Amino acid sequence: MDFPKRRPRTVEIQPEMENLEKLYFTNISMYRLPPMSEVSIQEFEEMVLDRLRLLRILEHSTLKEFKPYSNEWRDFVLTELNVAGLKGYVRLIQGASGQKESVLQARRRDYISHFLLRLAYCRSQDLRRWFVTRETELFRLKFMHLSPDGVSEFLKVHDLKYNEMTAKEKDYFKASIASCTFSGSVASVENGKYFKVPFASVPDLVTTGRCYLFRGVAFVSANDIVSIVSTDFKKILEDGLQALTKIISEVDNDERVYHIIKNLHKSYIGRDYATGAAGSVSLHQIDDLSKKSFPLCMRIMHEHLRSTHTMKHDGRLQYGLFLKAIGLSLEDALRFWQEEFTRLIPVDAFQKKYRYNIRYNYGKEGKYKDFSAYGCRKIIDTFPTPPQVHGCPFRNLKEARLRDKLLAYGVSRAHAEEITGIAKIGNFQEACKRYFEISHDVQLALSFTHPNKYFEESQVVIRNRKRDKSEPVKIKTESERLLDDDAKLWEDPSNDPDVKLPDPLMTQTQDPAQITMDWENAF
Ligand code: SF4
Numbered sequence: 001m002d003f004p005k006r007r008p009r010t011v012e013i014q015p016e017m018e019n020l021e022k023l024y025f026t027n028i029s030m031y032r033l034p035p036m037s038e039v040s041i042q043e044f045e046e047m048v049l050d051r052l053r054l055l056r057i058l059e060h061s062t063l064k065e066f067k068p069y070s071n072e073w074r075d076f077v078l079t080e081l082n083v084a085g086l087k088g089y090v091r092l093i094q095g096a097s098g099q100k101e102s103v104l105q106a107r108r109r110d111y112i113s114h115f116l117l118r119l120a121y122c123r124s125q126d127l128r129r130w131f132v133t134r135e136t137e138l139f140r141l142k143f144m145h146l147s148p149d150g151v152s153e154f155l156k157v158h159d160l161k162y163n164e165m166t167a168k169e170k171d172y173f174k175a176s177i178a179s180c181t182f183s184g185s186v187a188s189v190e191n192g193k194y195f196k197v198p199f200a201s202v203p204d205l206v207t208t209g210r211c212y213l214f215r216g217v218a219f220v221s222a223n224d225i226v227s228i229v230s231t232d233f234k235k236i237l238e239d240g241l242q243a244l245t246k247i248i249s250e251v252d253n254d255e256r257v258y259h260i261i262k263n264l265h266k267s268y269i270g271r272d273y274a275t276g277a278a279g280s281v282s283l284h285q286i287d288d289l290s291k292k293s294f295p296l297c298m299r300i301m302h303e304h305l306r307s308t309h310t311m312k313h314d315g316r317l318q319y320g321l322f323l324k325a326i327g328l329s330l331e332d333a334l335r336f337w338q339e340e341f342t343r344l345i346p347v348d349a350f351q352k353k354y355r356y357n358i359r360y361n362y363g364k365e366g367k368y369k370d371f372s373a374y375g376c377r378k379i380i381d382t383f384p385t386p387p388q389v390h391g392c393p394f395r396n397l398k399e400a401r402l403r404d405k406l407l408a409y410g411v412s413r414a415h416a417e418e419i420t421g422i423a424k425i426g427n428f429q430e431a432c433k434r435y436f437e438i439s440h441d442v443q444l445a446l447s448f449t450h451p452n453k454y455f456e457e458s459q460v461v462i463r464n465r466k467r468d469k470s471e472p473v474k475i476k477t478e479s480e481r482l483l484d485d486d487a488k489l490w491e492d493p494s495n496d497p498d499v500k501l502p503d504p505l506m507t508q509t510q511d512p513a514q515i516t517m518d519w520e521n522a523f
Pocket of ligand 1: 296297298391392394428429432449450451
């Protein structure tokens with residue numbers, strides 16, 4: 001296989017960094033002004049799905065029996081975000097400071113993705129309400145990590161002018177204020193900062209008795225200022241969503257954006273492909289499935305294994321975990337690899353050298369962890385060197401080699417040119433999506449973020465075609481899918497003898513490579 005040499009990863013980031021520092025100078029934003037940025041369609045999709053994943057985690061956490069905004073609630077959210085791989089948001093929530101590129105990029109994605117989701121969630125009162133609730137939770141979660149100095153800095157940066165109590169006022173009311181505090185300490189009132197706000201702007205503090213009221217004015221400590229700020233935040237957000245409803249039809253004229261965001265609120269946000277339904281795919285099916293339903297990365301690896309009877313460690317990991325997640329049992333996996341490898345080496349050598357690793361992937365050795373199959377991002381970021389064949393072919397294969405491969409797999413010359421053209425400009429997942437569309441004769445809304453998702457969607461298309469050849473392809477919507485529990489995902493009600501797999505989201509779209517959002521007109 002023909003892979004280019006490893007490319008250096010250093011890039012000139014200084015000018016862009018300076019720009020990011022100016023644009024995104026704080027972790028917590030009031031999102032007053034829409035961003036003025038160019039966003040590739042790939043990043044657009046990644047950003048909206050990541051933020052949606054984040055908001056769903058917040059929703060899920062709030063439904064648990066934690067006290068709202070308690071430390072337990074916060075710890076649960078952070079754990080879930082870490083598990084979901086949303087490390088950028090974890091950094092922002094934990095108050096990462098400094099001007100490191102990772103922090104600046106996290107702020108940038110946070111800012112832009114917020115506005116992208118506004119496009120999806122301004123469309124009905126229910127959607128607006130859900131979005132405002134989740135975004136406010138996120139806002140407060142970030143605010144929880146601010147120190148008193150951080151709060152003052154935030155108020156200054158965002159030009160929020162709340163009236164601070166004078167020393168004389170505080171002295172007059174200190175006993176009354178202290179009676180509303182947990183400690184009841186007058187000394188802590190004397191040493192703290194207090195603000196005067198209309199009582200209606202802090203309903204949660206009023207109902208829980210955590211502030212002293214005097215003639216319609218609430219005296220609020222700096223620690224509780226989040227209640228006031230989040231009320232302002234909500235107002236800004238509600239007004240922004242309301243204003244957007246008036247011009248959303250103009251935004252919808254851009255079909256590329258429209259097709260991504262129109263069903264976003266019921267979108268699939270990914271699952272962890274640690275295990276498939278073991279045994280739902282058997283050994284004898286793999287050759288056929290590799291031609292019909294494997295993404296290019298896995299098809300090439302399968303072909304390589306069958307023809308050379310060997311595969312390097314990283315390839316065995318990438319391909320082996322993929323096979324596990326589509327449902328190949330451990331027993332079949334052991335047979336599969338052994339049958340190939342023992343064409344070149346004795347059975348004893350295979351048992352000694354490879355059996356342990358295969359069992360390890362299935363959580364039967366070593367750490368006994370059920371390892372997840374690799375997602376596209378991880379695969380794309382690997383740089384195999386010959387004779388390794390793992391990685392993403394849309395990234396790693398030279399243009400001519402990729403074109404030949406596509407032609408060999410039955411793609412027409414015109415389509416092969418089109419796909420290689422998309423890959424050439426760096427839209428690897430978009431090229432993969434186009435390959436799927438052409439080879440399955442369907443259109444998709446989103447590009448793939450996981451090879452196993454590709455496989456599932458392919459199986460759904462094939463299954464639907466088998467069901468009724470005379471009707472157009474019927475695909476379960478995401479909202480229907482979300483009603484399925486995990487176990488049900490791996491059942492196949494059609495009793496298809498071939499494979500038992502879940503139904504993924506699929507909708508229709510067209511595909512251009514780059515979106516340049518006209519933000520000014522959009523908001
Ligand atoms: S985009 Fe993902 S699924 Fe497609 S070939 Fe690359 S790594 Fe595989």
